[in-house]
Amino acid sequence: MTQTGIPYVFMRGGTSRGPYFNRADLPAEQETLAAVLLTALGSGHPINIDGIGGGVAVTTKVAMLSLSDDDWADVDYFFAQVSVEDRLVDFKPTCGNILSGVGPAAIEMGLVKPRGDETEIKIRSVNTGAQVLARVQTPGGAMQYDGLTEIAGVPGTAAPIALNFMGVVGSSTGAFLPTDNLRDSFDGIEVTCMDVAMPMAIARAADFGLTGYETVQELNNHKDFFDRMESIRLQAGAAMGMGDVSKSVTPKFGLLAPAKDGGTICTRYFMPWNTHPSMAVTGAQCLASCALTPGTVADGLLKRPSESPANVVLEHASGTIEVLVDFEMNNGFSLNSAGLLRTARKLADGRVYVPQSVWKGH
Structure with missing residues (x-):
């Protein structure tokens, strides 16, 4: 075989879209990881013709999930922003829209089991250390995407996903006002x-x-x-x-x-x-x-x-x-905290392929 297949779930999270991976299915070393993500999404071309990116920044985002070793969290969420054309991967920021799909994706991947008609999932953002409490709809123990919630920027309606963000002040710089000035x-x-x-x-x-x-x-x-x-x-x-x-x-x-x-x-x-x-x-x-x-x-x-x-x-x-x-x-x-209401939807799943010259797999 000349290509390496990597399992993924393809999801819309809020007003963004991208592949959600199990972190264990990807290379551990960050330089190789970046090369895999650039290739998988087709970075380097304005419409990402040789990958699954969508040609704009909100559709070249990646979520990588794993069971958390944090005492508070259920799931760790590691985010990557892949550029459309410049072949760059930024691992520093996080993305709250893509985070909207983390709860459903964790259930789809088997990292979290549904608990009752509504499942509460504690998520730790690896990039920033933020703690996020997500509540997703799981009637009868199954992930539900249909619903009546609308969010601007997405057509139609879907099931609500409630997010409560904690520990987000100074998450990147260590300070609410990093310059110590209001202006x-x-x-x-x-x-x-x-x-x-x-x-x-x-x-x-x-x-x-x-x-x-x-x-x-x-x-x-x-x-x-x-x-x-x-x-x-x-x-x-x-x-x-x-x-x-x-x-x-x-x-x-x-x-x-x-x-x-x-x-x-x-x-x-x-x-x-x-x-x-x-x-x-x-x-x-x-x-x-x-x-x-x-x-x-x-x-x-x-x-x-x-x-x-x-x-x-x-x-x-x-x-x-x-x-x-x-x-x-x-x-x-x-x-103290900030709460938002979002939606998400599973679009596809399977394997995305990269040449073995990029990564031979585990």
Whole structure:
């Protein structure tokens, strides 16, 4: 045989999609692992023609699962962001949308057995150390995907998956405010550098001459904005103690504007070299925290909820996402946990193949 077959479950998780692997079925050494993932997804071509990637960043994501040796967790979730064209794999960030499918995938792989009509699964994010409690629907002891829950950016409805994120403050940099400032200035633009579930540099859309209500296509066509944004992102990454981030997808970048459709605040999220078609689950937690924190670039853009927990409704390019934030305001904003409702669906399973020249298998 000239190819190595690797078992996988192909799933949509939230507004992202990709293969979910059992970590034991993949190479242990990270350089070889990266080569396998690049080949499996077809990185290096704009439509990933020689792999199972979908040609955009939200469809070139990978989840790797294993039984956890952590006293709290049931399952370890190791995430990889595979680039569409640049043949790069970033193992530093996590992805909350792909995490939406971790519970169902763990059941599909036999790592977790359903318990009653609703199964609670404790997930540890290997990339960031975050703890996530997922509740999935398992009536009669079987994984259920059909349901009535809608999420913006996904057609139709599906069974709800409730996620509660804990331990996400400073998950990448070790600090809520990695620069120790509520606001910094880069290239004359005020930015809040914040690390909640995802390290981010967050600015006001108006400071770039934007409304904040632009479509994904309008933003992606705005090359001058992306050039300015990337310059600021690189400086913010260095200021946040993340070093040279030119080849990393973190920190991500976000824009804020006043809500216009009844939400709490309007947002746009970048991945970072193109515009997210909707909203990342991790980014939503960071943007919601920024919105709730006095003194950040969100000042003047919203009427802040004063009671906890607060339901923060983020307007984004495809609709809205709601984040239920449990927080305290003793000597500044302090996050306890963030809850979101997502959906997922199993799309396929079987084996994905890579040439033996890339990996001969175990």
